[in-house]
């Protein structure tokens with residue numbers, strides 16, 4: 195395994211659109227959490243191995259809620275378990291702007307973090323309040339400045355687009371604000387309505403409109419235009435980067451490489467079987483404390499599922515999928531090319547931004563099946 199994901203499930207409050215498995219805590223049980231991950235590590239990683247990691251991703255939840263000294267202890271344990279990890283491994287921390295202080299940023303650098311993914315989401319205070327975010331817009335710029343001062347030269351910003359029209363969010367201005375900070379990487383996610391979220395409840399009782407497809411498409415295409423003009427490459431359906439700053443960790447997922455996940459709700463994949471841990475922090479803690487595996491379920495993928503998944507993952511990226519992977523290269527493909535939604539480069543089928551907006555339909559048309567197999 196060259197790619198490791200560690201899930202840190204704690205959040206200070208739940209965002210209005212979020213259905214992730216999180217544990218809302220005023221005080222994060224940092225020592226207990228790190229001890230659990232170290233124990234799980236002992237259960238799943240062979241001792242004495244010379245293995246090294248290419249990428250390590252601390253995701254959540256809100257990993258930046260974990261005190262910096264706990265992050266340092268965790269990283270030291272992970273390095274000890276993967277002694278072959280080289281100095282140029284990509285080590286990412288997801289952080290919320292309110293957790294970025296001069297002290298935390300310096301401590302993260304010292305602990306070995308070399309990439310930060312910052313949950314900005316919007317540069318409008320009204321929108322941030324609606325999302326139940328803790329930070330305000332000014333905090334994003336301050337956090338970016340603090341990270342730069344601490345020596346981070348690889349920072350990604352997350353933004354959410356297609357929020358309901360009633361919020362009168364100026365997406366164009368938000369893109370300008372994000373670009374003015376010159377992040378090396380941007381992740382753009384369209385708002386989706388998940389069950390059992392405050393947003394779903396607001397919509398159910400008529401207090402909020404559902405996001406609409408037209409706004410989604412308009413804002414998505416505007417982002418492509420702006421980011422392209424600013425020198426970014428959309429190398430995946432939701433991700434854009436300047437040269438040499440693609441996310442190596444996420445690129446491994448899209449390239450169908452094996453990965454290991456630790457922590458509650460973390461997924462692992464060995465190239466043919468996927469398994470995932472129990473989601474609630476308390477249940478995970480009990481399993482590990484009892485010396486049991488925290489795996490909730492496993493799924494062995496058939497060859498056909500793997501083939502479809504590779505096709506789908508490939509089409510998500512700017513590298514596309516080989517034409518040979520397509521079952522029905524005849525009339526459906528001709529129609530898609532004619533509409534300008536896909537193009538062919540060196541025997542690979544690549545989506546245009548318009549095609550990415552229709553990716554699920556494309557996969558269905560080309561294979562006669564859904565993208566998830």
Ligand code: SF4
Nearest residue numbers: 205208209212254255
């Ligand atoms: S900070 Fe992230 S994980 Fe936590 S509630 Fe908000 S969106 Fe969900």
